[in-house]
Amino acid sequence: MVSFIRHFLKLTADLTRSVPFTVIGGYLGAGKTTLINHLLKHADAARLGLIVNDFGAINIDADLIESADDRKISLTNGCVCCGLSSGIEDALDEILATGPDHILLEASGVADVAVLTRYGYLQGLRPNGLIVLADAETVRRKADDKYVAQSVRRQFKAADLIILNKIDLVEGDLDALAEWLRDLAPQASVVPTSRCNLPVELVLGARTESEISKPTVSDDPDHRHASYISWSYETGQVTTLGNLQAFLDALPFQVLRLKGYVCLNDGTRKLVQRVGVRTQIIDAGASAGQTTRLVALGLQAQIKPSDLDRLAHKYLKDEPCSI
Numbered sequence: 001m002v003s004f005i006r007h008f009l010k011l012t013a014d015l016t017r018s019v020p021f022t023v024i025g026g027y028l029g030a031g032k033t034t035l036i037n038h039l040l041k042h043a044d045a046a047r048l049g050l051i052v053n054d055f056g057a058i059n060i061d062a063d064l065i066e067s068a069d070d071r072k073i074s075l076t077n078g079c080v081c082c083g084l085s086s087g088i089e090d091a092l093d094e095i096l097a098t099g100p101d102h103i104l105l106e107a108s109g110v111a112d113v114a115v116l117t118r119y120g121y122l123q124g125l126r127p128n129g130l131i132v133l134a135d136a137e138t139v140r141r142k143a144d145d146k147y148v149a150q151s152v153r154r155q156f157k158a159a160d161l162i163i164l165n166k167i168d169l170v171e172g173d174l175d176a177l178a179e180w181l182r183d184l185a186p187q188a189s190v191v192p193t194s195r196c197n198l199p200v201e202l203v204l205g206a207r208t209e210s211e212i213s214k215p216t217v218s219d220d221p222d223h224r225h226a227s228y229i230s231w232s233y234e235t236g237q238v239t240t241l242g243n244l245q246a247f248l249d250a251l252p253f254q255v256l257r258l259k260g261y262v263c264l265n266d267g268t269r270k271l272v273q274r275v276g277v278r279t280q281i282i283d284a285g286a287s288a289g290q291t292t293r294l295v296a297l298g299l300q301a302q303i304k305p306s307d308l309d310r311l312a313h314k315y316l317k318d319e320p321c322s323i
């Protein structure tokens, strides 16, 4: 009896102390990291613990997230939805020990996100839902693409909230697009925005059990990301801005996502982001002590890492430093 009461008291204490756990999903480049940075900037004093699962061998997202390192853990070289499960449990323990108010997991863009919500039931945590980002410019095309439609649609069907991001890039009928998403995922609310500029409450606000979907076991026995291949590249050498541009122009359009940092021969560093055909090159400060690091993702049937190696060797190194 005494042990039962002790167990009951511990359970009650665990419930009141449990930390909300929210999964952030969405296909490659939809805006997951942008959302996390928005939350970090606007969540006032809330201490956010972050776990970032990037697909490639180098975790670029961990660098893109503007958070204190002790509350941010990156998991690389695989996807937590179909492997790395002990990795995520250890990471959750480590983050919990820092005393966060809320834990966010950025899933890799190709993850089976519904499977990840089950970690919210671990001791010390409470599930707070699954947010899925949609890239307003490309979502309809991706949802009909014969190779990626299944993984894109599966994410929406499991979502509690869909953030229809990048509406600044849409020229057509936005209402019709939102309506199409609502038909695809009637269980979720759909919120249009750009740059994930939303009230933080929408993501971090507490959701009751009836407001969140139950986690699932993957219904796809072949879900091992066999069809995707990642490419990583690192060099201590520098290049010119012109060669970086030539590299990006020469990349096959089948590269679905590319991101990382490139060091130039003028002593600066550029952040490079490419989602489909859209490319961004942003100043990222001085390159001192840094290396060029890039990751890319595409379908195994469509890109060859050796082709990307060849392009990188041709354009991203061997330039004498001009400073």
Ligand SMILES: Nc1nc2c(ncn2[C@@H]2O[C@H](COP(=O)(O)OP(=O)(O)OP(=O)(O)O)[C@@H](O)[C@H]2O)c(=O)[nH]1
Binding pocket: 026, 027, 028, 029, 030, 031, 032, 033, 034, 035, 061, 108, 109, 133, 165, 166, 167, 168, 169, 193, 194, 195, 196, 257, 259, 273, 274, 275, 280
């Ligand atoms: N035009 C426009 N660009 C955006 C918007 N939101 C994000 N981006 C850009 O889209 C690119 C990808 O954004 P991320 O936040 O890194 O996307 P992600 O989902 O974390 O990408 P992965 O983790 O690689 O799957 C970046 O270049 C962002 O600056 C938006 O609302 N409008």
Ligand SMILES: [Mg+2]
Binding pocket: 032, 033, 034, 061, 106
């Ligand atoms: Mg990201």
